[in-house]
Amino acid sequence: MRHFAGLTAFLAVALVVAPADVSVSLQALLVQEPPVSVEAPPRTALSAQDHAEARYHADLAAVRDFRPAYPFWQHIFQIPDGSIIFGSAEDGRLLATFPTRGNWARDGVWTDPALRRALDGVRLTRRLRDRRDQVEEALAPLVGDVVHNPTRGRFLEPHAARYGSFLDEWGAIYERFAVPPQIGLAQAIVESGLNGRARSGANARGFCQWLRRNWSHLNRLAPNVIEEYNQTTQAPYCAAHLTILATMYGSFIPALSEHHAGGVNVGRTVINGERLGGGDTREQYLMGAEFARDLRGISIRRYRDLFRTYGPRSFLYAEMVFGNTINVERLLESTSQDQIFAMRAPRDIPLTEVTAKTGLSRDEIKRFNPALIRRVPARANLYLPSYVEAFGPDVSFWQRPPSDAYTAVLSEFVQLDASVERWHEASFEQTLRGFQHRFLDTETEEGAVMGTMLAYIIGNLRTSRRAAILDEFRTSGRIQQLFERGLSELAR
Template identity: 50%
Template sequence: MPVTREEAPPAEVDEVPSVMEVSADDAGLDAVANPVAFFIDARLTGDVTAMETYRPGFRFWGHVFSRPDGEVVYGSAESGALVAAFPTNGDWIRQGWWSDEQFAARVGDRPMPRRLSDRRDLLAEVLEPVAGPVIHNPTRGNFVSPNVERFGRFLDEWGRIYERFGVPADLGLSQAMIESGFSGEVRSEARAIGFCQWLPHNWERLDRLTSHVIEVENQTTQAAFCGAYLAVLASKYGSFIPALSEHHAGSTNVGRTVINGTRLGGEDIRDRYLLGGQFAVDVRQLSPRTFSDVVGTYGPRSYRYAEMILGNMHTVADLRAAQPQTEIHAMRVTRDVSLSEVVRTTGLSENEVKRYNPALVRRVPKGATLYLPDQIDSFGADVAFWHRPAPAEFDEVLLDFFRLGAPLEEWDAPAFESVLQDYRRRFRATDSEEGRVMDAVLGYVIQEMPLLHRQLSEYRTDPAIGQLFERGIQLRADEEQRQRQERR
């Protein structure tokens, strides 16, 4: 569900600072044991390579989410390596940490501004002549650590759910970590809920498209729909980078960004998105109001979103390796089941039952899913699809869907609805849990298409937008020339 808000992800993220897709035929995917996994590995490899080209400091964000709160950290925008760290409240001259003493010497005993934002900006200006371009942000480890203690044992299971839909486990879990710190119940100021921070009305629409009851506070339920939605967006773009950004910034903002990147000469989707993203933050910084019709509400937070997630994949891998893992079993209940009955039948404490089912207060409603450490047939049929190999029919449809390769202009056109409806039918025909999830998510995407088509069609053809875009190009070029002259 696109969260169409310019609301910060959990990190502050206030700094403003091509790879060809491997086709299934070229890679000989029919000859490998798991063609879906092979295809997705190739896609992720292309994304990481593009990020290393355009945003080489993206791994910096791993420091932000793995260190406890209370620091401001600086990293290299060229490698992501940690350069310096300072207490949010404290003496930055005497209490700072430096990766190289020459950086400390550069700062010396110069007075620091009292206001934190001014202090951060000043230190970046002082560091960059010796350390190169830097990124800085407050640490956010405390956003993650309490939930890792409670839910960290489930990461492998949630990762398998993402993988069933063609999303690399550490990528999907990294998004969940950035959005919610792995909590199913956390709510944003905009009332977005849980794992992937979807808005309540999006869940309500999705619930109407499914044959069972969705209890959105349960992460294991959320993981399937988060994974399926990201899979659809990645198929649309042929890349996880704009797919992740669309989740955060919304389809119209990302559509504008890709169109702008195309006008800038981007050769493939990654080039187009990353060039368009850089253009958006550049012109917003130069004249925040002037170019709103060109960039929408796409800003620094949207710009950083995908790199934060890709930059924290290793953080998630480390968390998984450090935690003992346990299985999650799933039962689709055919009647209301009370919490007291679950406790009595399983011998588990209420706290432990709620660890598996954060949505459970008094009862599991008929048609919903109960999650437990063991399968108990008396509660309902086993629907833990991630414990079984994917049906061959499901993998066949999923791979076909990933190999669509339709241009974005087709995805945005009304006629493309019939293509997606056909895939809904094919996923439904697999008669599998994962097929039913993909059917519902595609139904949601289809509902979004008419508005998106109208907005992007107008954007592509409006001559006033074209003129404003050209004005932004010129303004940015003038600013770059001015900065070159200042450096001489």
């Protein structure tokens, strides 16, 4: 029950997730003259990057307070598959590693030698789940609460070896959209292990694991061809989406969680957190998440209407991303970095032509372009370690300083002073449309990405029932009674 501070008045909260399909094109959204923004100008004169860094550090302070175990999640992707690791819930330090199969009393590796005798006299069962619980019970009196999880080192290791030299370039892309690179790259580690060709059972694809239908929708909005299996193509759109959501929430924490749990689930979580007395959206989200987790521990069936499909992984998602910022820093320090240059193909370019003109091997070209099978389609990007004029204009925006026009509009956008509720009011479309036009008017690559992503968000806000669903959740007397019943039961 830590951090629960009582009930406060309700604040309307509604969130954005990737739409299944929105039948609107970028051109259609630009038919009208751009309206004048109706929002107040930013109160500060910080640059977009400075503002994002301040937001990130405030988020990190909140994560340290609410989720002190977050460093534990770096170890999941550092240790090869086939182990169960235990860590301290108080500070995330690694305590012990055990083989999934084997004699834990004999084969366990204790990071803290003082704990070696913790299992003396404990008769461990054969069933893995029960054995994990036994070790947790044995460690708790010695170190306090513990966390444990299977390792997934193979999810990251081979792709970090192949693509880790691109992290600096991808980080520069995230930074161009006012996303701290460690956050964007850590999310990519959690989602895809940096594998450009990653594909989930639900057909989520590539670096950030967006569903195929969402990439198809973005392709209809974008002025050029998006090949979603290229990490360097995905990164700008992932960054733009994250910075828009972080602007809406005033925090990267619920913005990250929305990517996994969906806007309605995060919306319910934030609303519950406000009822609990959270002072701002990040605190409301973190308090509401604890509330949902604890209620699930009492009865999923009885309290399901308070959290629906917001489950254990939803609870952990943002924490896992913050924990893996440590892996981003480790990889950057240990891996020499390569440059990436982008050329916009004026025509279909066969792979054989690329090998002939560059002298690079097919494997090296595909390392830069995981989407490339036989040819680069016209209006798509070809990525190489140096610019080759024959393959089209240089669109490597991260290799040059941003324009003054783009810098100005991005800085104003990320400091936009509007509540989440305001974002879902019909009149706020004018403000978003105004920024969309202004980004496109910069006539820059990054401005086109922001304009495309704002078109995507505008279409979603226009057609989604999310606001109505969350308004009902916020005002329902039945939900309020269920909330109070759950709060009372947790307090016993």
